Amino acid sequence: MGEKYDIAIIGSGPAGLSAAINAKIRNKKIIVFGNKNFSNKLIKAPKINNYLGFYNITGVELKEKFEQHIKSMNIDIKYEKVNNVYAMGEYFTLMMKNETYDAKKVILATGMEFTKPLRGEEEFLGRGVGYCATCDAPLYRNKVVTIIGHNKEAEEEANFVGEVASKVYYVPMYKSEYNINKNIEIVKDMPVEINGKMKVQTLILKDKKIDTDGVFILKDSVAPNQLVPGLEIEDGHIKVNRKMETNIPGCYACGDCTGKPYQYMKAVGEGQVSALNAVNKLDNKM
Known part of the structure; x- marks a missing residue:
């Protein structure tokens, strides 16, 4: 304390x-x-x-x-x-x-x-949607995680989660050189909606769909x-x-x-x- x-x-x-x-x-x-x-x-x-x-x-x-x-x-x-x-x-x-x-x-x-929440973001908060990837990473050991990063700091959190999750997708909301570990897949697409039943199951993007156990939205x-x-x-x-x-x-x-x-x-x-x-x-x- x-x-x-x-x-x-x-x-x-x-x-x-x-x-x-x-x-x-x-x-x-x-x-x-x-x-x-x-x-x-x-x-x-x-x-x-x-x-x-x-x-x-x-x-x-x-x-x-x-x-x-x-x-x-x-x-x-x-x-x-x-x-x-x-x-x-x-x-x-x-x-x-x-x-x-x-x-x-x-x-x-x-x-x-000024960025509005994604469709499904508030609905699945605490049921697969989170805002601190490093805090909740242990919950996703050997699971699939998608990180929507709004800033460079999100890259560090993505790399951390990549050490425990079986698969990590990184969706950057900014243009830059990305300092992302090789085992993480960078997805350059626009998130539209988070879907699931009792908990998160998919992230719908403009051009594709990702099956995922969790979505972390990392903003300022x-x-x-x-x-x-x-x-x-x-x-x-x-x-x-x-x-x-x-x-x-x-x-x-x-x-x-x-x-x-x-x-x-x-x-x-x-x-x-x-x-x-x-x-x-x-x-x-x-």
Whole structure:
């Protein structure tokens, strides 16, 4: 069991970083999970003119301002993917590939996952569909596994599964040189639907069909309701109140994942609101 934190923040875009600095100012022990670019959406912005005080600025320049700010406050970001968050009553447990973290409060600042789930993906979740290949690989010893990879990191997981499964298919959703072991078959095709009866049996692609015992879908982030079991979703976004509270006590959400407008200033404001309310509950032992 690792260290216990006051607040765990999942996401390092404007909402997550805003939550982090506001919690840190109030002397809370925090942990932030994100990526090196903070937000891929942010660094791709060619010009920003609606962020108060920072006009006519590129996304990369704004990212550098964010970086200076959090470094000045000694806030570090863990470049680890959170696979699941479980409410344990008085605290939350966050599951990673190789370890777990505990926190009294959780703030979701995961952004918007713009790729829709495959047909059958949600239906077969836990019955052959998963989001962490290395976590569940032992369940597929001597079985057939298909991995749909949305990023380069998925290649490492595919190679790991290839050591235990009898057959692994790798379906890349990006163009690159693939660092895949020779015993893994690369399938350049578009996934359409996951089929089966009680559990996964086939993956239907645009041009072919694969018989498979399991399908792992490896994206940059997990959809919020798959990340946090029982989380209430409304119109494709996490449902929150004015305090940025979700339906799960102690779990907050902020930024694009709570709904439109998808704007940096809205995200920063919601990040602050979520952190201040989480801090208030901690200080009042609630």
